[in-house]
Amino acid sequence: MLDNDTRDWWRHAAIYQVYPRSFADNDGDGVGDLAGIRARLGYLRDLGVNAIWFSPWYPSPMADAGYDVADYRDIDPSFGTLAEAEQLITEAHALGLRMIIDIVPNHCSIEHAWFRQALADRPGSAARELFWFRPGGGESGELPPNDWQSIFGGPAWTRVADGEWYLHMFASGQPDFNWDNPVVRDEFEDIVRFWFDRGVDGLRIDCAAMCTKDPDLADFDPAATPDPHPYSDREEVHEIYQRWRAIADSYERPRVLIGEVMVADNYRLARYLSPGRLHSAFNFDFLGCPWDAKALRRCIDDTLASHAPVDAASTWVLSNHDVTRHVTRYGRADTGFEHALRQARHQLPTDLDLGTRRARAAAMLTLALPGAVYVYQGEELGLPEVEDVPDASRQDPFFFRTAGADPGRDGCRVPLPWSASGANFGFSPDDAAPAWLPQPAGWADYTAERQEADPASMLTLYRTALALRAAEPGLGDGPMTWQDCADGVLAFTRPGGFTCVLNLSADAVELPEAGEILLASGPLQGGRLPSDTCAWVRSASKE
Numbered sequence: 001m002l003d004n005d006t007r008d009w010w011r012h013a014a015i016y017q018v019y020p021r022s023f024a025d026n027d028g029d030g031v032g033d034l035a036g037i038r039a040r041l042g043y044l045r046d047l048g049v050n051a052i053w054f055s056p057w058y059p060s061p062m063a064d065a066g067y068d069v070a071d072y073r074d075i076d077p078s079f080g081t082l083a084e085a086e087q088l089i090t091e092a093h094a095l096g097l098r099m100i101i102d103i104v105p106n107h108c109s110i111e112h113a114w115f116r117q118a119l120a121d122r123p124g125s126a127a128r129e130l131f132w133f134r135p136g137g138g139e140s141g142e143l144p145p146n147d148w149q150s151i152f153g154g155p156a157w158t159r160v161a162d163g164e165w166y167l168h169m170f171a172s173g174q175p176d177f178n179w180d181n182p183v184v185r186d187e188f189e190d191i192v193r194f195w196f197d198r199g200v201d202g203l204r205i206d207c208a209a210m211c212t213k214d215p216d217l218a219d220f221d222p223a224a225t226p227d228p229h230p231y232s233d234r235e236e237v238h239e240i241y242q243r244w245r246a247i248a249d250s251y252e253r254p255r256v257l258i259g260e261v262m263v264a265d266n267y268r269l270a271r272y273l274s275p276g277r278l279h280s281a282f283n284f285d286f287l288g289c290p291w292d293a294k295a296l297r298r299c300i301d302d303t304l305a306s307h308a309p310v311d312a313a314s315t316w317v318l319s320n321h322d323v324t325r326h327v328t329r330y331g332r333a334d335t336g337f338e339h340a341l342r343q344a345r346h347q348l349p350t351d352l353d354l355g356t357r358r359a360r361a362a363a364m365l366t367l368a369l370p371g372a373v374y375v376y377q378g379e380e381l382g383l384p385e386v387e388d389v390p391d392a393s394r395q396d397p398f399f400f401r402t403a404g405a406d407p408g409r410d411g412c413r414v415p416l417p418w419s420a421s422g423a424n425f426g427f428s429p430d431d432a433a434p435a436w437l438p439q440p441a442g443w444a445d446y447t448a449e450r451q452e453a454d455p456a457s458m459l460t461l462y463r464t465a466l467a468l469r470a471a472e473p474g475l476g477d478g479p480m481t482w483q484d485c486a487d488g489v490l491a492f493t494r495p496g497g498f499t500c501v502l503n504l505s506a507d508a509v510e511l512p513e514a515g516e517i518l519l520a521s522g523p524l525q526g527g528r529l530p531s532d533t534c535a536w537v538r539s540a541s542k543e
């Protein structure tokens with residue numbers, strides 16, 4: 001039995017990502033809010049997840065959907081109040097759900113009090129030293145201080161009225177903090193305590209590898225993979241999390257640190273997870289792994305091998321608010337990582353039936369693997385990417401900073417469909433404003449209400465699989481053993497006679513184990529496991 005109350009709950013938890021703008025709207029403005037989430041906590045408990053991770057809920061001008069934070073100690077008024085957040089934490093805990101919030105330490109918003117002060121003060125002032133302000137190049141400082149490019153496209157520098165430039169690795173509304181400055185470090189340690197004191201169980205740390213920069217701010221060639229890198233995965237960054245870990249461990253019920261760590265490989269990732277640093281990090285390698293038996297096996301083995309020496313639990317992620325939804329990705333010819341992040345955002349031929357069949361199988365695979373698993377809101381409903389978001393509704397800076405060349409991430413952030421009745425498919429109450437991103441007309445079939453009653457739905461599959469996982473002693477963190485099987489088929493056992501079999505080959509195959517079928521992602525064909533289908537089997541001889 002997976003006990004949600006154990007001290008190391010995060011090693012095996014199923015963690016549900018709530019994107020607050022798009023989960024549920026209670027006040028009818030077409031934007032999700034905390035009251036909407038509170039009203040649907042029962043849905044999450046019934047789904048069977050152990051924890052919720054909230055994307056940013058802080059006051060923000062929403063230049064990057066809340067990842068541009070104006071005040072780290074409050075709640076955006078469109079979402080609610082700090083008092084409501086505290087109620088939400090208490091109510092979630094009462095239902096046995098842990099609470100993880102997003103913290104964004106690499107950058108803030110241009111509306112943050114520190115940045116406003118920096119703009120008001122002179123070059124060289126203490127407020128400017130909290131960020132990366134520099135004079136420009138060229139004859140009269142008209143050129144950016146270096147050649148760094150924003151991750152959202154275009155130069156990573158913006159010029160202010162007095163002629164200086166400030167660094168922003170993302171949108172121009174997201175100035176990067178100067179983590180060499182002890183004032184920044186102290187401030188964030190205080191923010192970390194602020195939320196832990198309010199009962200938050202863990203932090204998801206945004207852009208965790210990027211906080212520290214080479215103060216020389218020299219030009220560099222990204223293709224040359226410089227070592228050390230000027231702004232990513234630098235040695236000094238670990239000190240930040242060692243200090244946060246000491247804070248997390250100082251609580252009677254220790255708090256958890258989960259990194260969004262984008263680095264070259266799993267071995268670099270594992271350095272963030274070594275003792276005294278972060279507890280856990282997202283497995284983006286797995287998210288981007290092509291739908292192919294050999295590639296998946298290699299990725300799983302590499303994950304386990306890199307995590308074992310630092311005694312970290314693995315995590316398994318299929319989707320999040322930054323990537324094309326996996327039902328759509330898996331319905332395409334190329335399912336790999338670059339594709340997930342970029343090209344896939346462009347309309348490409350997609351077979352949604354195929355994508356859905358694979359997504360069902362993939363969910364069962366992740367839930368059977370050792371470690372923790374993340375579920376991005378809407379994946380339990382089998383939502384596809386919304387590819388025809390009208391340009392006028394788009395909000396993602398990726399779209400604007402690439403002049404539309406990259407349509408951005410809005411298509412995976414469309415508000416959830418709850419029911420056929422009610423405004424915005426039940427996302428909002430009656431008579432509400434239109435949802436902040438329009439939902440496709442055909443989404444009635446995806447509503448939670450319709451799926452609840454359907455034993456063949458994606459929602460039923462997630463509920464059943466999560467309940468089985470919680471009851472199965474060998475699942476969650478712990479050992480797994482590969483079984484020999486045919487090409488294109490993956491099979492592994494977990495303790496207690498549990499076997500997971502996934503057929504990625506074109507033809508139906510015999511199940512390698514005789515036994516009771518606990519769950520299958522699709523109907524078997526005369527006892528054989530069809531292509532793109534996964535089954536959980538309890539072997540007759542429980543070893």
Ligand code: TEU
Nearest residue numbers: 064067151170206207262321322323341
């Ligand atoms: O993402 C970090 C990041 O590097 C992303 O830009 C990622 O490469 C991209 O979204 C893939 O499409 C985090 C957040 O998850 C993202 O939503 C924010 O926009 C970003 O940080 C800036 O805070």
